[in-house]
Structures are given as C-alpha cells and as structure tokens.
Amino acid sequence: MAPSGREHKWWKEGVVYQIYPASFKDSNDDGIGDIPGIISQLDYLQDLGIDIVWVSPHYKSPQVDMGYDISDYQDIHEPYGTLEDCEELIKAVHDRGMRIIFDLVINHTSDQHAWFQESRSSKNSPKRDWYIWRPAKYDENGKRLPPNNWRSNFSKPAWTWDAQTQEYYLHVFAPEQPDLNWDNEECRKAIYETSMRFWLEKGVDGFRIDTVNMYSKVPTLPDAPIKDPTAESQLAQVHYCNGPRMHEFLSEMHQVLEPYDTMTVGECAFTFDSNIVMEYISAAKKQLDMVFHFDVVDLGQTPGSRYEHRPYTIKDFKYELLKWQSLIEGTDAWTTVFLENHDQGRSISRFASDLPEFRESSAKLLSVVLATLTGTIFIYQGQEIGMINIPATWPIEDYKDIKAISHYNRIKQRTNGNPEALAEAMRSLQIVGRDHSRVPMQWEGTSKNAGFCSDAATPWMRVLESHEEINVENQLGRKDSVLEFWKKMIKTRKNYKDLFVYGTFKQLEENNIDDKVLVFGKEDSQGQRSLTVANISTEEKSWTLPDWARGYKLLIQSTEDVHDGHLLPFEARVYIGRGVANGYHI
Structure with a gap:
C-alpha cells in the first residue's frame, strides 16, 4: 500500500494562485x-489553469502591516x-469550479x-489575559526595562509600555500587533469561532495560516541568547517558535476544520530541523x-536577519530546492512548491537573471x-508573466513595507x-525587500498605471517601469x-499528475554534471519516468x-x-x- 502521502487529494494536485488584494486590480479608481x-x-485565473485562489488578508485593519494587523475578523x-462583496467572491470562485482559501x-x-482595547482598559479586565502582559524590570x-530582551521581527524590542495600566505587552511583530495569549482557553475558543468557523460556514475551502508555529511561547519568557552585544534586544525565535503547546493547539484547530473539506498550509518560519517539521505535516x-x-x-x-547577506551558489539553490522532495518520500507527509509570495523578492531576479x-x-x-x-x-500574482524586482534606482521614499522602512531607519540611526x-x-x-x-499587477503595457487602475487615478504604490514590456x-x-508557457506547464502537470504530482522523486547522481545544471527524475506507480534538466546559468x-x-x-522544452x-x-x-532504473538514485 502506498504511503498516505500519495493518497489523491484536491489540495495536492490543485494549482494555487496567491492574490495580494491591494495590488491585484482596482475596480473603482481609488x-x-x-x-x-x-x-x-477570475476568468483570467480560470484560463491560466488555477484551481485554488488564495486571498491574502482583506479583513478590517488599520493597515500598519498591510492587513496582517486585523481589527475585526468578521468584517472587510x-x-x-464589503462583506457582501466577499460573499460574492466566494460564490464566483465556486461557480467556476475553483476553490478559495483565506x-x-x-x-x-x-x-x-476590540479584544485588545478591552484587555488594555484595566488590569482587572476579563480579557486582560487574552494578551501577554508583564510588569517592568528595573x-x-x-x-525601567522590558520584561526580557526579545527583539521583534521588525527590528524593535518586542515589548511596548502601556502607560495606562503600567505594564508591557508582547508583540513579536509591530507594536500595533499585540500577541494573543494562546494559553488562555477562552481566548482560543473565540479565535476559532470568529476567524475560522465564521468563514468556513460562508464556504471558504481552507486557510494559509500565518506564523503557524508561534502561538506557544516558552512559559517563563526567558531572555534570548545574546548574539549582538551592541543591541538592546536580541533575536528570540528559539523562545517563541515551536513552543511546548504548539501541537496541542494545532490539534484543536484541526478539530474545528474536520467537519469541512478543507486544506491548510502553514507558514513555518525559523524551523530548520526536519524532525520538527514532520511533526506538523504528518x-x-x-x-x-x-x-x-x-x-x-x-x-x-x-x-x-533578512537584510544581512551571505554568499550562496547555484549548488546551494539546487540543494535547498530539492531537500524536501526527498524527505517526504516514504512518509505520510506532504510538501509545497513555491519560489514567490508577498514576503519575497521576485524569483527571476533572485535565482535566475532579470537581464532583458x-x-x-x-x-520559463x-x-x-x-x-x-x-x-x-x-504561484504568486505576476509570476506567471515574469515580473521582476524593483530597480535599484528607486529611493527609500518609494518603499512601503514597514519592515523595509524600519531596517533603513535603524541603519540610519546606528x-x-x-x-x-x-x-x-x-x-x-x-534584493530581498518585500x-x-x-x-501593482501589470495588466497592460501602454497605460501609465499598467491597467491596475485608470491613468486618472494614483496607485497606492508606484508602478514598475518594466510594465511596458x-x-x-x-x-x-x-x-x-x-x-x-506557464499555461502549458500547468496543463502538462495536470495531464501527467500521477507522475509530476504524486510520483516518487528521484535525485539523479550522474558523473560530470555541472554545478549549475539541475537534474532530477520522477516515477509514477505504473513505471513511467520523467527527467527534468535545467541550466541555471x-x-x-x-x-x-x-x-x-x-x-x-x-x-517539454523551454x-x-x-x-x-x-x-x-x-x-x-x-x-x-520507461527506461531501466540504472542511473536513478533516491
């Protein structure tokens, strides 16, 4: 019997397309x-061959971190x-035979x-323990000092002082993004009800789960190891990622999802141990x-530290790209294939060449x-047309990301x-800015705003000059x-899904293969084999x-x-x- 990792599921063979709402398509010229x-x-996505539409945060939000700071899970x-627009989107996706995840x-x-507003109103608030509050140290x-030396992911201390209640609250991202206290059972139940069941009942087919391994912190909130003696705060992922109750919390979430036919994909950052990862995806x-x-x-x-660069080679790229292909073989786990998302530079600019x-x-x-x-x-929006990075000529004033601006200002200050x-x-x-x-998505070449909005409007972010080509x-x-070509590759993948989706991965070891040439194989249950070769130079x-x-x-030839x-x-x-297996090596 094949491992359950090879059991056919719609979310294994489906092609996912990620949409960043602010930058995809403006319908009203604001x-x-x-x-x-x-x-x-949606017809464009259907024609491309997309099966699953992933919509990045579109909930009610002050937009400090582009919607990852949610003020109401049940509003837009x-x-x-509006909420009605969102319901129409779910229906329109389903009407085209596609699925949608949020x-x-x-x-x-x-x-x-409202939860945090109530939590910070008083130390005696019923929701005080829904967030992580601690007294100051001296x-x-x-x-006065923060409770520990943790640094947030946006380069600042992970604690903010609240003058009203005279305590600090924890935020591993921006100060405007206070961390929920998952150890509080009442809080967890409210999370499941408002952010999950509410949308599942409206027909959402699953979730991309943000920072999925950060909910459980080390209970004592100890100081992080001092890696940078010159800094007031230190990297602390070792204490707030993969904490002691993570698997308990995810098991609870799975029970919420179980009555529905869903898919879940987690953002599992700062986790390099394959044994830890396998615990999540078995x-x-x-x-x-x-x-x-x-x-x-x-x-x-x-x-x-995203902006501190280390050299790497094409050989390193090949190794990291293929690592998880081998690790899931013979297991009941599943993996993802991607090179772009809303947090990454464009793959052509990073891993190949964006020279004309x-x-x-x-x-291709x-x-x-x-x-x-x-x-x-x-697939991330624009990847299917080969969009590239912002040019080096753009000044910092044209960047919008809180993380980029925070980094620049920290360097300026230091x-x-x-x-x-x-x-x-x-x-x-x-190179790596978000x-x-x-x-904005590049729909047209002749219009000033790339067809994202009319030329009479002003886009929220500068349009790339490369949209002309x-x-x-x-x-x-x-x-x-x-x-x-992307359409062709998606169609080919589906036509040969037993081979390319569910096939056994083969790491090919051949003599005299150049470090810049990538070669790998696949084999399906009927003995059909494939050989992919790519010159990444x-x-x-x-x-x-x-x-x-x-x-x-x-x-296929590119x-x-x-x-x-x-x-x-x-x-x-x-x-x-269907050649002999000699030359194949797993």
Missing part, C-alpha cells in the same frame, strides 16, 4: 485593489469592499481590535496538511522546474546617516510568451541524455530549438519514458 477587482479577473477592510492571522491582532539605577498527527519551508527563499539571508536577454528564458526555466516537482504548487551604510541598506532592500512582490496584455495568446553547458534514458521522448550535446543559457527540458 488607487487600491479591491474584491470586485479580483472578481473581474473598507477600501477592499489567510488566517491569529498569532496577533491589531491593537485596534536596573540598579531604577531605569497526516497521522492531524495538524496541518503542509507547510511552507523557507530554506530556498531564505538563501543569502542570515537566520532572523535572459528574463523570459529564466521565467523556473516554471518547468516548479511544475515537475512533488508538492502543491503555489550609523548617523552614513552614506555608504545607507547605500548598502538600499542594496539589501533591492515590496518587490507588492507593486512585462504585462498580461502583450503575452495573452502569444505562443512564445511566459504567460502561455548565463552560459551554454555541455549535456547529453544519459544512456539509460536514450529511449525517452522530449515532452526554448525553440533543442541542441543535442549542450544546453542554452537558462534552458530547461523534460523527458519521459
């Missing part, structure tokens, strides 16, 4: 994307539309949420269907690789505005375009079909011509056949 705008483009951010942001709320000189554990592993997209970053001569071939190569790997595939330090900060933002994925309008129906590479695969046929004996820069191919 410069902000909205839910009616999403509805207007006003510029995005973001579930429940590690924290906005400080404007040094030998009587100076089907037998009944916690999560899958998680996002950040090994690949975190390449070049120092753990816990290589941009389209890079996009990455689509071939992603579409032939095992795991649920996630170096007294040193020009070289600020230039280096901007170089970091240009704003790269948040610029990279847009949906000039790729739709054009045979050699990135968009049409700007140079031609020598390569010939292995002897054991001589009878294989060419299924270039117009295939040259025996070598691969063109950023060329990818897929072969299929």
Whole structure:
C-alpha cells in the first residue's frame, strides 16, 4: 500500500494562485485593489489553469502591516469592499469550479481590535489575559526595562509600555500587533469561532495560516541568547517558535476544520530541523496538511536577519530546492512548491537573471522546474508573466513595507546617516525587500498605471517601469510568451499528475554534471519516468541524455530549438519514458 502521502487529494494536485488584494486590480479608481477587482479577473485565473485562489488578508485593519494587523475578523477592510462583496467572491470562485482559501492571522491582532482595547482598559479586565502582559524590570539605577530582551521581527524590542495600566505587552511583530495569549482557553475558543468557523460556514475551502508555529511561547519568557552585544534586544525565535503547546493547539484547530473539506498550509518560519517539521505535516498527527519551508527563499539571508547577506551558489539553490522532495518520500507527509509570495523578492531576479536577454528564458526555466516537482504548487500574482524586482534606482521614499522602512531607519540611526551604510541598506532592500512582490499587477503595457487602475487615478504604490514590456496584455495568446508557457506547464502537470504530482522523486547522481545544471527524475506507480534538466546559468553547458534514458521522448522544452550535446543559457527540458532504473538514485 502506498504511503498516505500519495493518497489523491484536491489540495495536492490543485494549482494555487496567491492574490495580494491591494495590488491585484482596482475596480473603482481609488488607487487600491479591491474584491470586485479580483472578481473581474477570475476568468483570467480560470484560463491560466488555477484551481485554488488564495486571498491574502482583506479583513478590517488599520493597515500598519498591510492587513496582517486585523481589527475585526468578521468584517472587510473598507477600501477592499464589503462583506457582501466577499460573499460574492466566494460564490464566483465556486461557480467556476475553483476553490478559495483565506489567510488566517491569529498569532496577533491589531491593537485596534476590540479584544485588545478591552484587555488594555484595566488590569482587572476579563480579557486582560487574552494578551501577554508583564510588569517592568528595573536596573540598579531604577531605569525601567522590558520584561526580557526579545527583539521583534521588525527590528524593535518586542515589548511596548502601556502607560495606562503600567505594564508591557508582547508583540513579536509591530507594536500595533499585540500577541494573543494562546494559553488562555477562552481566548482560543473565540479565535476559532470568529476567524475560522465564521468563514468556513460562508464556504471558504481552507486557510494559509500565518506564523503557524508561534502561538506557544516558552512559559517563563526567558531572555534570548545574546548574539549582538551592541543591541538592546536580541533575536528570540528559539523562545517563541515551536513552543511546548504548539501541537496541542494545532490539534484543536484541526478539530474545528474536520467537519469541512478543507486544506491548510502553514507558514513555518525559523524551523530548520526536519524532525520538527514532520511533526506538523504528518497526516497521522492531524495538524496541518503542509507547510511552507523557507530554506530556498531564505538563501543569502542570515537566520532572523533578512537584510544581512551571505554568499550562496547555484549548488546551494539546487540543494535547498530539492531537500524536501526527498524527505517526504516514504512518509505520510506532504510538501509545497513555491519560489514567490508577498514576503519575497521576485524569483527571476533572485535565482535566475532579470537581464532583458535572459528574463523570459529564466521565467520559463523556473516554471518547468516548479511544475515537475512533488508538492502543491503555489504561484504568486505576476509570476506567471515574469515580473521582476524593483530597480535599484528607486529611493527609500518609494518603499512601503514597514519592515523595509524600519531596517533603513535603524541603519540610519546606528550609523548617523552614513552614506555608504545607507547605500548598502538600499542594496539589501533591492534584493530581498518585500515590496518587490507588492507593486501593482501589470495588466497592460501602454497605460501609465499598467491597467491596475485608470491613468486618472494614483496607485497606492508606484508602478514598475518594466510594465511596458512585462504585462498580461502583450503575452495573452502569444505562443512564445511566459504567460502561455506557464499555461502549458500547468496543463502538462495536470495531464501527467500521477507522475509530476504524486510520483516518487528521484535525485539523479550522474558523473560530470555541472554545478549549475539541475537534474532530477520522477516515477509514477505504473513505471513511467520523467527527467527534468535545467541550466541555471548565463552560459551554454555541455549535456547529453544519459544512456539509460536514450529511449525517452522530449515532452517539454523551454526554448525553440533543442541542441543535442549542450544546453542554452537558462534552458530547461523534460523527458519521459520507461527506461531501466540504472542511473536513478533516491
């Protein structure tokens, strides 16, 4: 019997498309994307081959962190539309035979949420314990200090002093995002009711669960190890990720979901131990269907510090990309396949080349690789047309992300505005800043605002100049375009789902393979095999079909011509056949 990880499920073979509401499509020319705008483009998504639409936070929010600071789980951010619009969106998605998932942001709320407003009203408030409050500490000189030395993910201390009640509250993100106290059972029940059951009853098909491993903190809230003696606060993920009650809480959440036919995918950050991850995604554990592993997209970053760069090679990229393919083999676990989301730079700019001569071939190569790997595939808006990073010429004033601005201001303060330090900060933002994925979607090339809104409107964020060349309008129906190639890869993946979705991954070890050439195989239950080869470089590479695969046929090619004996820069191919297993190695 095959491991349950190979049991067929709609959420395993479905192709997911992530929408960032503010930047997808503006229907009313206020410069902000909205839910009616999403509805207007559902036919486009259906034609692309999308099965599951993932809508990033669209709930009522002050928008300190682009909607990840929720003030009401049961209402909609006003510029995005109404609750009725959201209900229409769910229906419109279902009417097209697709499914829809929402973001579930429940590690924290906005400080404007009614729960927190009540919690901070008094130490005797019935909801005081729904958040994490602690008294101050004092040094030998009587100076008030936070309860511990934790740093938030936005570079500031993770504690904010509340003058009214004379205590600190914890926030591992912005001060406007206070952490909920999951140890409080009454609080957990309210979370499940308002943020989960409410939407499940309206027809939502599942959730992408934000910061899914942060709900349980080490109970004593100890100081974090001192890694930077010059800083007032320290990285503390070791104390607020994967805490002692995490599996208990996720089991409770699974019970809420069980009556519904749903999918769950968790954001499992700062978790590098595969044994810990497997505890979350084993089907037998009944916690999560899958998680996002950040090994690949975190390449070049120092753990816990996005903007501190470390060198990495294509060989490193290949290793991190394929690691989870092998680890789930023979288990009941499932994994994800992605290179982009709302928190990442564009994959072409990061892992291939966004130079004009290589941009389209890079996009096609990455689509071939992603579409032939095992795991649920996630595409981020604009990835299907090959959108690229913000250019280095943009000043900090054009960036919107709280994390980017916080980093820049911290460097400015620490170096007294040193020009070289600020230039280096901007170089970091240009590589891994979150704003790269948040610029308006590029629908048209001739209009000033890329068809995101009319040219009479002012978009909430600057439009990329590259929209003149990279847009949906000039790729739709054009045979050699990135968009049409993505359609082809999605269709191929579905036509061969037993092989590419459910097939056994084969790590191929061949002599004399260049470090910049990626080669892997798949095998389905009927003995059909595939071979994916990709040249991830700007140079031609020598390569010939292995002897054991001589009878294989060419299924996919990312270039117009295939040259025996070598691969063109950023060329990818897929072969299929039923050759002998020699040369395959798991």
